[in-house]
Amino acid sequence: MADPIVLGPGEGESITLAGNTIVFKAEAADTGGALGFVEYTAAPGFGGPPPHVHDQLHDMYFVLEGTLTVRVGDDTLEARPGSYVLIPPGTVHTFSNPGAEPARFLSVHTPGGFEQYFKDVADALGTGPLDPVAMGEIAARYDFRVVS
Secondary structure, eight states: OOOOOOOOTTOSEEEEETTEEEEEEEOGGGTTTSOEEEEEEEOTTBOOSOSEEOSSOEEEEEEEESOEEEEETTEEEEEOTTOEEEEOTTOOEEEEBOSSSOEEEEEEEESTTTHHHHHHHHHHHTTSOOOHHHHHHHHHHTTOEEOO
């Protein structure tokens, strides 16, 4: 059985990825593989990941601050504080923050494990641009398939 986790505001392992801050609140190892849970702050002007699908993964966003622009299928919506978005497997989606203020949201993935994707991409980026071949290999490990 896993130990309880109690984290205060701003607590948890944190990384910076493409100018965004990701704070890991719970990972697959903490939840018996059930889910991953991160607090994500998208920087102003963040263009977001390319449109993509997950074949097994459910993605969920709950907006805390700012406005997150979310594409779900053929629809694009402005998710303001208090908005919740559930993206089931097989649904084309992406998110961005074209605004002038940060957009902070909670991101839950089930099953767990996708949170490691962020760490692997950050490691692969290092201080330079990401090699498309390396990005493809990372995406393939985490049920992330780029679509148009």
